[in-house]
Amino acid sequence: MKKVLRYVVIGVISLPLLYGLWLLLRAFLFDFFCIPTCSMYPTLKPGDEVIVNKLLMGARIYKDFHFDRKGVELESWRTKGIRPLRHNDIVVFNFPHHDWKISFVINHVYCKRVIALPGDSISIVDGFYRNNHYEEVLGLEEEQAKYARLPESECWKKEVQMYPFDEHVRWTPYNMGPMYVPRKGDVIRITPLEAALYGFILEWELGQEITRDWDTGEVSAGGHLLTRHRFKHDYYFMAGDNVLDSDDSRFWGLVPEEYIVGVVDYQFSTR
16 A cells, blocks of 8 residues: 555656656757648648757747737747758747737747848749849749749739838739848848838837838938937748748748747658
8 A cells, every 4th residue: 555655646746747847848949839721831731740949049938928919029038059040941930920010929820931041132033032142942942933834813912012011112922122131230221111121120129110201211210310220130031832822921021030939850740
């Protein structure tokens, strides 16, 4: 009887410890996610499970847990990683744009491919991605080729108004850019064009409303003239492999480094 009781006590003590260890592993080493859509098809299919490696770029650790489904300001720090993100890495990240501003919603995650890193200039030319710092293929070239060959009547997204949502910047998912992807510490001159391209970022970093006047060429932040800005964060351009059916940076903009969970290191199908 005493032996049974001892095993019960050990079990009762061990279960919370094992659960705590499991939580620590998921916080610092890896996590699991299920692919909900076809945006990464054919690389990843709906229902596929992926393991996200947090060691590569460092694990994101929350400073507080005051989360809200309407979006909050993310407070976090990142452990030292093994390497920075690379072109064509597939990553999981928190979708950064809610109610026309950058905000954090804890369970609102996307899985996309890294098309441009901080310091790159990204373009889309006749349906194909072009990056001034990367000469190899970005994403799946065959999917971009399919998209480029589609007749206009079958490809409504070629004409849809997209990021940066300004009539003076007439980009489409078929032809856009070039667009510079900000790197932390970079200083740029601010004109109405930059205010259109980086409006969400400027408002997030400065904490002030950005207004632009294309007639006068002036940009204001909180009512004060804004002529230059030094970026406080690194940003990334993300896109899905399924070019025709992916909700990505082409349509809503850039992803701050702090919003990235980690790199997809392994995938397996549940079917």
